[in-house]
Amino acid sequence: MRLKNILQLGIKELRGLLRDPILLLLIAYSFSLSIYTGASAMPEALSRAAIAIVDEDRSPVSGRIALAFYPPYFVVPRLISAAEMDSRMDAGLDTFALDIPPNFQRDLLAGRSPAIQLNVDATRMTQAFTGAGHIQSIVTSEVNEFLSRYRSGGTLPVDLALRARFNQQLNKSWFGAISNVISSITMLSIVLTGAALIREREHGTIEHLLVMPVGPVEIMLSKIWSMALVVLLASSFAILVVVKGLLEIPIEGSIALFLLGTALQLFATTCMGIFLATVAGSMPQFGMLLMLVLLPLQVLSGGVTPRESMPEIIQIIMLAAPNTHFVILAQAVLFRGAGLSIVWPQLVALLGIGAVLFYFSLRRFRQFLR
Incomplete structure (x- = not known):
């Protein structure tokens, strides 16, 4: 395995992405307007009710x-x-x-x-x-x-003093913005890597790669780092410009620590995208598989409702999903200002899940190339 081959093949993937206006539009929308509208139009919030x-x-x-x-x-x-x-x-x-x-x-x-x-x-x-x-x-x-002007009011036996931490205004748009960022990171990382592999198979360029002095590991790693880099830069823009800038949501923790967790999450989800692309025979089949995978990842990982409110068996099963650990990490860092000493278990879990997904994706990818 040569790093130069991985670098050049990754640059080729980036050039191919730049020539795809639909995917570029999807990236721009997912990390800007989608997050802004999803946070400012939260359906649970009571706002200007008639x-x-x-x-x-x-x-x-x-x-x-x-x-x-x-x-x-x-x-x-x-x-x-x-x-x-x-x-x-x-x-x-x-x-x-x-x-x-x-x-x-x-x-x-x-x-x-x-x-x-x-x-x-x-x-x-x-x-x-x-x-x-x-x-x-x-x-x-x-x-x-x-x-009370006419009768004496009763005195409550207990005076409950409410102290809301991390979100003093109980603003639900804060939760919605971060939840949309997490969903966009997961969706785009799977879509971009899967679409890159299927596009090469449909255009016949995968056969050109097979006659070159590059191995399956180099081809797979090139797709992982290039697509992960695109999503990482887009998520950085979303956090700094959309969430912190336009929506004025305060970020309590380290953005660098969040981006480290994002990089590990992208390692796992890009491997997942390659695995799904090798299973699917075409882009429509890949889209159907994507729906079956994305819905459980987003709904059952704690990004929509707390994991504690789910059945215990679901909580145990979803520990194998990278999204579960990434949601815990993102909320702890961005909302509660948690440091490395608190979220290191989630970082280790993401690294371990990513390594397992990389192993199975590489095995499937080698079979796909035969």
């Missing part, structure tokens, strides 16, 4: 409730009549419609428990779940403050 209020009481307490809804969680409430409520919701103009009944304040002061009707457009699932809880909390708080 709400209308039917105030049939016209009392001070109903006015307090109407004034309690304001941006950024809700738009300024629109006061409508009871006849407009159903038609506006049918037209999709309002996600929430709050109906305050007549004599609401009088019943409150009389010690009764009047009911307020909240209509929710459940087709907007994420806002429906989170928004209903917000509205209930706001209405309860305003009513309690109003009643």
